Amino acid sequence: MPDAPTYSPQPDEDAQDVSIIESIRRGESSAWSAFIARHQDRIFSICVRMMHDRETATDLAQDVFVKLIQGINTFDGRAKLTTWITRVAMNVCLSKLRSEKLRRHASLEALSERRSGDDGGDGSGGGIELEQEREPEQGLSVEAHEDRERVLAALRDLDPEQRAILILCDCQGHSYEQIAEVFGVAVGTVKSRLFRARAALRDLVEKLPVAKIQPLPPRKAYGAGDRK
Amino acid sequence: MNPGNDPNPRQPTPSTAGPVNEELLLDWIEGRLSPKEAESLAKASGRPGLAARVAQMQADRVSLRKLPRERAPAVLMERTLAALEREALVGTLPAATEQAATAGIPVESYKIETYRGNRSMAPMRFALAAALVLLAGGAVYMGVSLVKPRKSPFASVGAIARNSDSATPTPGPEIQIAAKSAASDEAPAAATAQIAAAAEPEPMFGPPASQEITSAAHAAGLAREGRLVVRVVGVPADKIARLSAKDQSWRFRGSAPRDIAATLAAAIPSHDSDNAAGDAPRIASRASNESQPLPASQAASFVGPPLPQTPPAAYVAEIADSAEAISALRQALESRFKAGVEFGELTDPVNMTREPDASDVLWWTQGPSAWTSRLSIPVVIEQR
Numbered sequence: 001m002p003d004a005p006t007y008s009p010q011p012d013e014d015a016q017d018v019s020i021i022e023s024i025r026r027g028e029s030s031a032w033s034a035f036i037a038r039h040q041d042r043i044f045s046i047c048v049r050m051m052h053d054r055e056t057a058t059d060l061a062q063d064v065f066v067k068l069i070q071g072i073n074t075f076d077g078r079a080k081l082t083t084w085i086t087r088v089a090m091n092v093c094l095s096k097l098r099s100e101k102l103r104r105h106a107s108l109e110a111l112s113e114r115r116s117g118d119d120g121g122d123g124s125g126g127g128i129e130l131e132q133e134r135e136p137e138q139g140l141s142v143e144a145h146e147d148r149e150r151v152l153a154a155l156r157d158l159d160p161e162q163r164a165i166l167i168l169c170d171c172q173g174h175s176y177e178q179i180a181e182v183f184g185v186a187v188g189t190v191k192s193r194l195f196r197a198r199a200a201l202r203d204l205v206e207k208l209p210v211a212k213i214q215p216l217p218p219r220k221a222y223g224a225g226d227r228k
Numbered sequence: 229m230n231p232g233n234d235p236n237p238r239q240p241t242p243s244t245a246g247p248v249n250e251e252l253l254l255d256w257i258e259g260r261l262s263p264k265e266a267e268s269l270a271k272a273s274g275r276p277g278l279a280a281r282v283a284q285m286q287a288d289r290v291s292l293r294k295l296p297r298e299r300a301p302a303v304l305m306e307r308t309l310a311a312l313e314r315e316a317l318v319g320t321l322p323a324a325t326e327q328a329a330t331a332g333i334p335v336e337s338y339k340i341e342t343y344r345g346n347r348s349m350a351p352m353r354f355a356l357a358a359a360l361v362l363l364a365g366g367a368v369y370m371g372v373s374l375v376k377p378r379k380s381p382f383a384s385v386g387a388i389a390r391n392s393d394s395a396t397p398t399p400g401p402e403i404q405i406a407a408k409s410a411a412s413d414e415a416p417a418a419a420t421a422q423i424a425a426a427a428e429p430e431p432m433f434g435p436p437a438s439q440e441i442t443s444a445a446h447a448a449g450l451a452r453e454g455r456l457v458v459r460v461v462g463v464p465a466d467k468i469a470r471l472s473a474k475d476q477s478w479r480f481r482g483s484a485p486r487d488i489a490a491t492l493a494a495a496i497p498s499h500d501s502d503n504a505a506g507d508a509p510r511i512a513s514r515a516s517n518e519s520q521p522l523p524a525s526q527a528a529s530f531v532g533p534p535l536p537q538t539p540p541a542a543y544v545a546e547i548a549d550s551a552e553a554i555s556a557l558r559q560a561l562e563s564r565f566k567a568g569v570e571f572g573e574l575t576d577p578v579n580m581t582r583e584p585d586a587s588d589v590l591w592w593t594q595g596p597s598a599w600t601s602r603l604s605i606p607v608v609i610e611q612r
Contacts, residue, residue: 032308032309033305036308040300041297041298044300049295058300058303058304061304065311066308069312069315070315070320070321147291148291148294151288151292154288166292170289170293191250194254195257198254198257198285201285202281
């Protein structure tokens with residue numbers, strides 16, 4: 001079984017994080033760039049998995065960094081920096097989803113409409129093409145690729161809180177303790193929620209009609225500054 | 229799964245043969261149960277499809293864990309740094325971090341100018357001086373207004389009513405004030421009237437000489453007493469009913485009341501009356517729209533040329549209480565309609581009382597030129 005990507009920092013990385021935070025607190029502007037460079041992929045990944053839209057995820061990641069710098073003095077070091085960052089990022093995403101009432105609104109019908117509307121387009125507008133935009137990976141069978149698309153489609157329709165716990169556990173590789181710390185609940189609660197999230201995801205996958213999951217044409221580059 | 233990389237190692241559980249709970253199922257899904265433990269758990273659950281469902285959930289988990297890692301776009305760094313600088317300038321960042329935002333910016337470009345004595349007092353002093361000038365101007369205006377009071381059209385209506393109450397009209401206080409005002413304007417008005425008189429081929433209504441209307445000021449005085457009548461020859465009556473000056477110095481208010489028309493008919497002789505002496509004078513009024521015989525006792529004397537046979541129409545004109553307004557009315561009628569305008573004097577005043585209308589109540593909504601007392605003058609329109 002392949003290993004999940006984990007972002008748990010090593011001890012020396014923790015020390016670097018502490019040094020960067022101290023530099024920020026001292027007012028060194030160069031520390032901002034270092035701080036952003038170290039954590040932008042993690043934050044952006046959380047945002048993009050939660051929002052399924054790269055542009056929105058970019059905006060939210062920016063908001064997350066602003067909130068982190070604004071509250072840098074509130075970080076007391078008792079929790080891991082990654083946990084604190086994840087908590088802020090997840091709160092921003094959940095707030096955004098609540099405010100826009102995106103919860104459960106991304107129905108399969110809308111998904112199909114948006115896909116048909118994107119035909120011939122540049123593919124840069126919506127987040128639905130987030131995963132479909134890629135060509136099948138090397139070594140990934142068509143069947144496995146379709147399974148992944150179905151899972152992603154179901155993840156979009158999942159309740160945001162359940163989506164969040166799945167992303168933190170499976171996509172971010174956080175431990176139960178870290179997830180519990182992020183959400184401020186007990187580990188047992190995390191396990192219970194995680195199981196229910198997996199069951200809900202499975203239910204949604206089974207409800208997805210196979211014919212509606214169609215790969216989109218390859219999308220253009222995200223932007224001029226998109227990193228390759 | 230490599231157990232060494234599992235962030236959630238399985239905690240020792242008493243037995244997998246116990247009641248099936250979510251924690252055990254989660255361990256099963258996440259591969260922390262051995263095949264034997266999983267088999268026993270499936271048996272304990274009593275659900276034949278549980279193993280297959282767990283396998284599907286494991287596949288879902290694998291799909292999620294195999295998702296490629298997303299990398300942030302390069303614009304994120306630029307946007308975030310720009311946003312942080314904006315926040316620092318706004319002041320929403322902690323104090324220590326504000327220094328970071330402004331570290332590379334020259335001090336002069338963002339330094340806020342603070343209080344520096346007399347320099348910052350200049351705008352305040354200027355505003356104070358402007359306020360004093362405004363106060364002084366207001367005081368002067370109020371003083372001038374008190375010295376030279378103006379009356380609303382209500383006063384005119386009241387004055388006319390008083391004139392009608394007494395057999396021998398005595399001007400009320402409002403008329404006296406207006407007379408003073410007219411007297412002060414008498415010099416220019418007299419000059420205007422002299423020019424107009426020089427242009428007129430014929431004099432106004434004729435003798436007696438003591439009552440000859442020689443100037444606009446004289447006409448204004450007669451109008452205040454209610455003894456002025458204007459005779460217009462050659463103007464279509466339907467075009468004059470609602471005529472008014474742009475500056476509201478005069479305006480027509482429609483047909484004269486029936487009794488006024490009758491009085492004028494008795495006062496102004498017609499060809500019929502000349503041909504048939506002793507008959508009561510007649511006048512066709514717009515208000516009555518019929519000929520009315522008048523008793524001889526109500527007939528006032530009128531000096532002037534006889535009217536043609538076409539029955540005249542009587543209207544009421546309201547003018548500002550000034551000689552200029554009378555001159556303006558005359559010039560307007562002459563220039564606009566090429567009509568002949570003559571002023572006549574009635575031996576007895578006519579009662580021009582009318583009911584106040586909205587314009588009387590809302591006189592202050594009009595322009596300042598309308599904020600003056602008004603005189604009502606009967607106008608007899610006579611078509612050729």
